[in-house]
Amino acid sequence: MKTIDLRSDTITVPTPEMRRAMAEAEVGDDVYREDPTVNRLEAEAAALLKKEAALFVPSGTMGNQLAIMTHCRRGDEVLVDAGSHILHYEVAAAAVLTGAQLCPVRGLHDTGGVQEVGKYVRPAGDDHIPPTTLLCLENTHNRMGGTVMDSAATRSLLQVARSYGLKVHLDGARIFNAAVSLGCDPADLAEGLDSVMFCLSKGLSAPVGSLLLGSGEFIRRARKNRKLLGGGMRQAGVLAAAGLEALKMRHRLAEDHANARLLARGLAQIPGIAIDLETVQTNIVVMDVGGTGHDAASFLALLAARGVKAGNFGGGRVRMVTHKDVGDRQIQEVVDILSRLLSKGE
Ligand SMILES: Cc1ncc(COP(=O)(O)O)c(C=O)c1O
Incomplete structure (x- = not known):
């Protein structure tokens, strides 16, 4: 009996083109920034989402957590959707690694999320209260059945976050699914956001890897944090080569x-x-x-x-x-x- 496995898009196996590209990949030591294939993947990803810079990381979880660690300080509070992956499936890493507190916001992903943000941002100037510094969005939203957030809704949330001085990160593990469904440029879903993470290893079928994107300065600091977490990889071009093939598969x-x-x-x-x-x-x-x-x-x-x-x-x-x-x-x-x-x- 042949199995039909619908548990997740993460079970996808690499294509023959990926395996060939992996075998032939030109590599170097990426911790010295000398892996040409990793450099090419990071440059292509940044261009695709119209961000200044990108960082290749082993997983979506590491990408999200590096974003929190790089945007926040110990004791900060982070607003997340009450059903978000960051809250439910990342092993309390924001608390463990950054020392940040997650604040679940109901309905953030739905219409009406804009009103919700204001209710949860903490007022400044009270010694009892942690400062709210970051808002995290998720597109597509996993626990809400892969539903999409369009660029207008994203922009509204960005504007309200900015009015309270918050940074905004997007868990865009499946951002290309969102863009294909909405018929838009994926960069429109990332416009103005401080950071975005997307995965190569889900529907795009790469064996390993995600990218974290943002300003040049943000990625410089995230790269150092990646090293701190043990995520500095050496001849990672073997993996990045599959990632470059994965990007071609987004349509x-x-x-x-x-x-x-x-x-x-x-x-x-x-x-x-x-x-x-x-x-x-x-x-x-x-x-x-x-x-x-x-x-x-x-x-x-x-x-x-x-x-x-x-x-x-x-x-x-x-x-x-x-x-x-x-x-x-x-x-x-x-x-x-x-x-x-x-x-x-x-
Ligand atoms: C929305 C979302 N964010 C982040 C992740 C984490 O990705 P990874 O499994 O590569 O750590 C997943 C994984 O399924 C996800 O669905």
């Missing part, structure tokens, strides 16, 4: 989005599965399976017995993520399997 994310819509529309027809189709904007499909008579764990076990892997999203919900290693025929197969299982009680 094909539209296929993943079409497959997510195909999957969502098919599954929404099945009794007991509830999907809000409006939230299926990129490559993530979140469904409530409570109506099927199964909890998420037993639903996933049913699927696993038929070779389909998906993720438990908590609260009776299951998450499926489309990516380049699962084609439309396999997506239709997942719909057919669940339809047989649940509509006809197979």
Whole structure:
């Protein structure tokens, strides 16, 4: 039985072009800034998002945490969406590494986020109170089902953050999914922001790597912090070569989005599965399976017995993520399997 793995777009394997580029990569010691392939990847990434400079890092988590560490001081407070990756899935690293306190803001990613920011910024001049110094956004938003934030909404949040003197960082792990879905230049989603992180290792299918972008001065300080965290890599051009190939693949994310819509529309027809189709904007499909008579764990076990892997999203919900290693025929197969299982009680 061949497995159809929809747990995450991080499971994508490198393409033959990536493997070839890795084998042939020109390399040097990147801690001396002498790896030409890393330098090329950083320059291309900075040009793509119209930022002054970029830094190649091993993971999205390190990119986000370097941003917090570089923007903030110990004891600062950072506003994040209440459902953000930085809050839920980065092992409390902001507290451990920077000594910053995260303040969850409900509805930051939704319309209305602009009003929310003002409610959470701490007033200055009180010795009891930590200074709020940074606002973090996430686009696409993972826990909200891969939903996008357009450039107008981003700009509004940036303006309100600036009115309180805050810096703004974007966790853009899937920024190219957002840009493809919105039909815009990815640079529009990063315009004016102090820093942006994006991942090469998700839908773009590179084996490893993310980039942190910002001003030349910010990246100079982040580079030193990367060394502090043990993230200074040597002949990393072998990895950067795959990253350069990954950047070429950003336009094909539209296929993943079409497959997510195909999957969502098919599954929404099945009794007991509830999907809000409006939230299926990129490559993530979140469904409530409570109506099927199964909890998420037993639903996933049913699927696993038929070779389909998906993720438990908590609260009776299951998450499926489309990516380049699962084609439309396999997506239709997942719909057919669940339809047989649940509509006809197979
Ligand atoms: C929105 C978001 N930010 C950051 C990350 C962290 O990336 P990494 O797994 O490379 O540390 C992820 C990973 O899934 C993510 O979905």
